[in-house]
Amino acid sequence: MAVETHVLDDDCEALSGWGRTAPALARVRRPRGHAEAVEAVLGCGPRGAVARGLGRAYGDAAQNAGGTVLDMTGLDRILALDTTAGLVVCEAGVSLHRLMEALLPLGWFVPVTPGTRYVTVGGAIAADIHGRNHHGSGSFGRHVTALELLTADGGIRTVLPGTPLFDATTGGLGLTGVILSAALRLLPVETSLMRVETERVPDLDTLMARLTADDHAHRYSAARIDLLARGAATGRSVLTRGDHAPYDALPRHHRARRAPLAFRPVRLPAPPPHVPGGLLGRASVGLFNELWYRTAPRAATGRLQSLPAFFHPLDGVPHWNRIHGREGFLQYRFVVPYGQEETLRRIVRRIADRGCPSFPAVLKRFGAADPGWLSFPLPGWTLALDLPTGLPGLGRFLDALDEEVAGAGGRVHLAEDSRVRPETLAAMYPRLDEFRALRATLDPRSVLTSDLARRLRL
Amino acid sequence: MKDAFGAPQSLLVLGGTSEIGLATARRLIARRTRTVWLAGRPSPALTAAADSLRALGADVRTVPFDALDTASHEERLGKIFTEGDIDMVLLAFGVLGDQARDESDPVAAVRVAQTNYTGAVSAGLVCAGALQAQGHGSLVVLSSVAGERARRADFIYGSSKAGLDAFAQGLGDALHGTGVHVMVVRPGFVRSRMTAGLAEAPLATTPEAVAAAIELGLRRRSETVWVPGALRMVMAAVRHVPRPLFRRLPV
Numbered sequence: 001m002a003v004e005t006h007v008l009d010d011d012c013e014a015l016s017g018w019g020r021t022a023p024a025l026a027r028v029r030r031p032r033g034h035a036e037a038v039e040a041v042l043g044c045g046p047r048g049a050v051a052r053g054l055g056r057a058y059g060d061a062a063q064n065a066g067g068t069v070l071d072m073t074g075l076d077r078i079l080a081l082d083t084t085a086g087l088v089v090c091e092a093g094v095s096l097h098r099l100m101e102a103l104l105p106l107g108w109f110v111p112v113t114p115g116t117r118y119v120t121v122g123g124a125i126a127a128d129i130h131g132r133n134h135h136g137s138g139s140f141g142r143h144v145t146a147l148e149l150l151t152a153d154g155g156i157r158t159v160l161p162g163t164p165l166f167d168a169t170t171g172g173l174g175l176t177g178v179i180l181s182a183a184l185r186l187l188p189v190e191t192s193l194m195r196v197e198t199e200r201v202p203d204l205d206t207l208m209a210r211l212t213a214d215d216h217a218h219r220y221s222a223a224r225i226d227l228l229a230r231g232a233a234t235g236r237s238v239l240t241r242g243d244h245a246p247y248d249a250l251p252r253h254h255r256a257r258r259a260p261l262a263f264r265p266v267r268l269p270a271p272p273p274h275v276p277g278g279l280l281g282r283a284s285v286g287l288f289n290e291l292w293y294r295t296a297p298r299a300a301t302g303r304l305q306s307l308p309a310f311f312h313p314l315d316g317v318p319h320w321n322r323i324h325g326r327e328g329f330l331q332y333r334f335v336v337p338y339g340q341e342e343t344l345r346r347i348v349r350r351i352a353d354r355g356c357p358s359f360p361a362v363l364k365r366f367g368a369a370d371p372g373w374l375s376f377p378l379p380g381w382t383l384a385l386d387l388p389t390g391l392p393g394l395g396r397f398l399d400a401l402d403e404e405v406a407g408a409g410g411r412v413h414l415a416e417d418s419r420v421r422p423e424t425l426a427a428m429y430p431r432l433d434e435f436r437a438l439r440a441t442l443d444p445r446s447v448l449t450s451d452l453a454r455r456l457r458l
Numbered sequence: 459m460k461d462a463f464g465a466p467q468s469l470l471v472l473g474g475t476s477e478i479g480l481a482t483a484r485r486l487i488a489r490r491t492r493t494v495w496l497a498g499r500p501s502p503a504l505t506a507a508a509d510s511l512r513a514l515g516a517d518v519r520t521v522p523f524d525a526l527d528t529a530s531h532e533e534r535l536g537k538i539f540t541e542g543d544i545d546m547v548l549l550a551f552g553v554l555g556d557q558a559r560d561e562s563d564p565v566a567a568v569r570v571a572q573t574n575y576t577g578a579v580s581a582g583l584v585c586a587g588a589l590q591a592q593g594h595g596s597l598v599v600l601s602s603v604a605g606e607r608a609r610r611a612d613f614i615y616g617s618s619k620a621g622l623d624a625f626a627q628g629l630g631d632a633l634h635g636t637g638v639h640v641m642v643v644r645p646g647f648v649r650s651r652m653t654a655g656l657a658e659a660p661l662a663t664t665p666e667a668v669a670a671a672i673e674l675g676l677r678r679r680s681e682t683v684w685v686p687g688a689l690r691m692v693m694a695a696v697r698h699v700p701r702p703l704f705r706r707l708p709v
Contacts (some may be wrong), residue, residue: 014637019581021462024594047593060459065543065637066593287487327678330462395463395489418462422491451594454543455459455467 015069018321019058020328021389021418024065024451030074034156034180037070041129041178041447042154044068048449051178053120054095057127058331060451061173061419067449070178072122078102079181086186087145092179097265097315100307104263108186109244109307111143115362117312122179125260127415128171128375131311132220133240139377141170141368143185147246149177150444156180161371168438171372173414174437175448175458179194187244191260194220194310195245199299202234204348206343208381211239211286211365219243220310224360226289227385228282234352235345237363238296242310265308270318277325277390285357292360324388330418332398333384335377336410337368343408344381347401354397361385373431376413384416395419414452422456432458459545459594464676465490466545466596470538472581473551474498474520475507476599477650481665482548482672487516489673495538497523501685525551525577526569531584538593539588546596546676547585549578549626552619554652557612567614574618575590579625589638596639598672599626603646603684606693630681641675643668644693645685659709661686 016023027045031037041049047067054073055062063069075091076098080089083106090099096110097117103109112124112131119129128141137143149159149169157177159166162428169176197218201207207223215221218241225237248255314320321329336343353360369378385393402424405412411428412420426432436458439446452458460466467490474496483494492703494516498504508518521684523534555570581598589595603621604612615627616634623642630640645668647659675683699707 012636014635019462022464022594023637025590025635026593059462064593065459066591255460328462389462395461395465451459455461 001161010237013069015052015055015063016328017057017059017061017063017418018055019330019389019418020321020324021327022060022063022451023064024060026064026067026069028069028071030071032074034150037075037150037178037180038154038156039151040068040070041152044447048447050448050453051092051122051126051174053093053123054118056116056119056123058416060455061127061415061417062123064449065451065453065454072120072178075180081106083108086188087183088186089181089183090121091181092125093120095120095219096124100263103186104192104307107188107261108188109189111161111185111187112137112140112312116306116315118315121182121184122174125170125179126172127172128370128372130366130377132222132364134377135215135365136219138367139170139370139375141370141372141375143414144170145183145185147182148180150180151177154446154449155379162441164438165442167371168373168435170370171375171414171420172435173374173452173458174450175453176442177448189244189261190247191245191250191256192263192307193245193250193256193260194242194305194307195249196242196303196305196310197301198240198297198303199294200293201237201239203233203347204237206401207235207239207363208344211363214363215241215265217241222362222364224365225348225383226293227348227356227358228286228289228354229293235348236293238293238360242305245304254304256304256378263307265306265312266316268317271320271322273319273322275322275325277327277388280324280357280388282355282357285359289360325390327388327390329386329388331384331386331413331416332401333376333382333413334401334405334410334417335380335382335413336405336408337378337380340380340408340410343404343410344383345458347383347404350401355392355415356385356387356394358385358387373413373435374429376411376415378411380410384413414456417452417456420456425456459543459578460472460596460676461490464596464679465673466676467491468493468495468543468545470495470497470535470544470547472497472523472549472585473525474523475503476550476552476600477503477652477665478645478648479548479550480507481669483511483516483690484514485666485669485673486546487511487514492517493523493542494518495544496549497521497535497538499524520676523581525573525581526680528577528580531580535581535584536588539592543592544585544589544595546598547589548672549585549597549599551577552600554612554615557614560614570614571618571621574615575621575625577605578622582629582697584626586633586638586640590633590636595640596676597626597629598641598643598675599623599643599709600668601626601644603644603689603693607645607696607704609708610705627681639679641672641680641683643675643683643685644689645671646689661689661692
């Protein structure tokens with residue numbers, strides 16, 4: 001057989017995830033409408049196609065080596081809005097940022113937002129993202145009332161909640177089809193400010209007790225842990241809870257009384273494109289974490305914060321993923337069920353003892369599990385930390401943590417993953433076989449595929 | 459697919475009985491590698507090498523491959539890529555020859571050059587094309603410090619490695635931005651079967667050390683790797699030693 005040589009053309013682009021690891025070349029198509037999307041999927045060639053949004057998944061979920069990647073950001077129209085019922089219908093490439101710009105002045109907010117608003121609606125559904133309100137509101141997919149899915153055969157189906165295809169698609173990493181549009185239920189808000197409570201917590205046990213005691217009293221709740229603190233201070237953290245501030249709660253002469261629904265995020269300059277790696281070692285990150293903990297208020301209630309400052313502080317710095325240098329970084333996000341607190345303590349202790357240079361990691365309590373077959377949340381504790389891949393022995397260390405997580409009945413987040421072993425996956429996601437079976441009937445030739453699907457044999 | 463640390467899931471070793479090749483395979487099997495293709499001339503040694511890797515839990519297949527038979531490369535190697543993605547190709551074949559004998563036996567000398575250079579050019583181009591078509595992967599080429607500056611004691615081998623090194627560097631530049639990564643590995647004196655009985659040079663290393671350097675280079679997506687790393691500085695100096703002096707050096 002003759003080896004085909006790939007002719008490079010302008011459409012081909014080496015893509016990687018937000019963590020900037022494992023780049024792969026794909027032909028990028030940017031459909032502007034349904035017909036172009038259908039054409040791109042039907043004509044994608046033997047190595048298949050996958051949809052990509054704003055590239056915020058850390059790993060290889062939205063790359064497809066040697067195949068086609070559909071850049072969905074061209075499908076960026078808000079199609080319909082019902083301001084009385086709080087429903088919006090929009091195309092999959094609309095970002096949460098765009099939704100906030102458009103909807104906040106009308107008094108509506110997205111039902112779930114992750115740590116960045118630069119994700120598309122399609123990506124949010126495919127990764128079934130969660131936010132700090134998961135304990136009350138569940139994941140993003142729960143607020144989708146319908147979606148349009150372009151499947152491998154070129155057909156466009158309307159998929160409704162409660163059907164197997166819907167549950168496979170929410171959290172399905174784009175492997176069931178290309179999401180073209182979705183209808184979302186929105187959250188009414190009176191102002192674009194948050195009423196925030198912050199407190200310092202000296203150690204992990206106190207933190208877990210505080211979270212368990214009164215998480216339900218707030219819509220949003222999460223803590224950030226200093227994973228470099230050791231000994232008695234292991235797990236020291238800053239606990240932040242917030243609620244949308246009602247108009248009446250604004251102080252009498254507060255300037256937000258005149259424009260309560262203003263949305264003006266601040267953008268700082270981006271870091272230069274070539275930051276040397278290894279700048280963020282144990283000493284520099286340790287110093288940052290120390291200052292961060294010391295300057296956090298011991299206990300503060302009723303502070304008002306803007307939405308971007310509360311939800312998306314990192315969005316203020318474009319391309320912040322460059323700070324780890326060209327070797328890149330990864331996010332390790334796992335959950336262990338309630339009752340497995342000992343495993344969580346052991347993992348936190350192992351990370352602290354190892355001295356991984358991680359900026360404050362996020363710890364959160366999840367609510368009920370979501371219906372998506374490959375959705376990440378389950379009732380338990382979730383911890384997420386960013387680590388540069390250049391740390392010696394990190395791969396083996398995280399493999400060992402995977403064993404603990406899987407052994408405790410927990411799992412790692414697939415949309416953030418760039419390194420888990422395919423063998424550990426079945427224990428983490430018990431409905432994986434159902435997912436594979438559905439894919440096999442819906443898409444027998446595996447037209448919709450990604451580097452992540454190849455790596456984990458999904 | 460490679461993971462965030464550059465660890466491949468499938469590996470093709472050209473020169474399936476190479477000690478460096480096998481040491482690298484063992485190291486990568488301990489990480490993520492599940493499928494290994496060993497390409498080499500069919501021999502009991504190749505079967506034994508495959509068995510030793512199977513014992514580590516990998517799915518190992520052997521494929522007949524002769525560096526000198528360049529006409530067969532496209533068909534033989536192309537077939538491997540049709541069976542699934544290859545995340546990493548390790549070009550590990552090469553012969554040292556016997557400098558003293560080869561100087562008076564041009565046919566033997568040409569065989570060294572053909573194995574190390576033309577064979578590698580042919581196999582390298584075939585694999586590069588296939589990697590490019592799949593849009594990802596690493597081509598790791600085992601060069602040598604001997605190619606950096608030719609010595610009186612092994613200039614036939616050294617010149618073949620010099621050609622290979624230049625070829626691999628150019629190929630790496632040609633494939634820049636295609637998702638395919640070419641890494642040139644330049645080990646110093648490696649204690650192995652190939653060098654058994656030879657006087658050991660300074661900064662000698664082992665196949666295991668070369669394997670460790672390859673694993674690190676994959677993670678960093680390095681373009682050039684020296685083993686041991688100190689050779690980079692040493693060879694930078696050696697490159698500039700004047701010829702009359704270099705001739706007299708006891709190396």
